[in-house]
Amino acid sequence: MKQLSDDIVLIEGSNELNIQMTPIAAPGVTITSVSWELIDYPFVGDWPEETGPLHATFCKGTLQVESASDFVGSAQIICPNTIAPVPLLTAYGYQVVLDEIDAKIASSTPGGAIQQLWIARRAIFLGYPKVGGFTIDFRWYGDEDRYFRTWINASPVSVFTLDNVLIPAGVSTISVGFFAKYGAAVGLFPAAVSLYSDETLLDSIESDLVPPTNVPQLLGITIPQAVSGGEVSPTLVLRLPKNREHYSFNLSVVGVYGSCVLASASYADPSIAIPLMAPDRCGYAMLIPLDAPDDIYTILGIWERGEWVAAIAEVRIHHVNRPDEYIPLQPGIYSVQLRGESWKISAKPTGCGLYWYGLEPEARYDFGIVGYLEVV
């Protein structure tokens, strides 16, 4: 048997080998503070028509860091409703990826593979969104924008890891970013960010994400614990920014056959709302003026009964060629969802025509499941 100088040669009987392992020296890092910023994602309205609006907001954390040495690590962000499947490239990571692709292009022979590399290079260099100093890494999704929307609407998780974060020696400011569901972007909730070198935790900090000022915030909701064929009176408290002219919200219970509205309200800029609220004999739901001193609005809902829903909890199934059906909700626990839309009205409506101005909503706010209703 060929014997290598570094090998251990075992002889018959018992052999003893004691090893001393050298610990890897972790960089000394201290996160001294963090501040969070939630940025309304700028794709809404700017993307090709087929992509539709994006129901996510970009969250950016700014860390004040003291590091004993230069190193490239990773940041792990733990936050409810984080959307992890969207890789982000930091400025440093962006250059790393470009360099990797350039090296592969340089070493590739002409042919199909090199074309794919150029497509990948273009994918991150041109035409792909940059937000808050981060580049969205589209290489894995192909060259189709609509795939991105699919990813960004994918099931949210609570942990997102950002690789290739350059942490320079001394005192510096570094940024971490991730996407969150719109529903998660409203209200306060904790977010923690940790810095790692390889897999060694260096430091961690936690603070509350503050809601953005330009999307609605859900401040509170009250739903009865259980209902037995009676009325349901949820209360919904929202803070609405005045950067849109018209908001509408629906709080719905979702059953097997569809959904039933528990509460709804529409808010509008006073210049729109007041004329419509004047005695014009319109039969539409009233538009509440966006003029509360503190921008906080309360929706008081009631389970619609009358001809829409009978005395017991039901959902209406609409049919085109035959009468609508009313399906009683079987006893069980149903999720309650809150959704909203904001509109920008280009032409002033006249009379009752507000709902027929023909524009699409500028943004949709999917707050997700905000509670549960038990039908007994």
Place this chain on the structure above:
Amino acid sequence: MADIILIEGNNELNVGMVPILPPVANLYGVVTDAETGYAIEGVKVTIDGLTAYTDSLGQYAFAGLTPGAYTITFEKEGYETAVR
């Protein structure tokens, strides 16, 4: 008398043979932190496709190895991998 004497006719000789056991090597040892000297638990020790993990005293052991030359790898998160 060690000789076998054959006589006319049929002769029968039964012989019992004792097998020679192949040589066997055992390996044991302790893994410690090079800086603190403390035992390290959970070090992955790999030898010729066999894997063992050190216990709370840093001890590891392999039995029934064929004598010969081996490369042994010691791996643990947070430590430089050691190869012998």
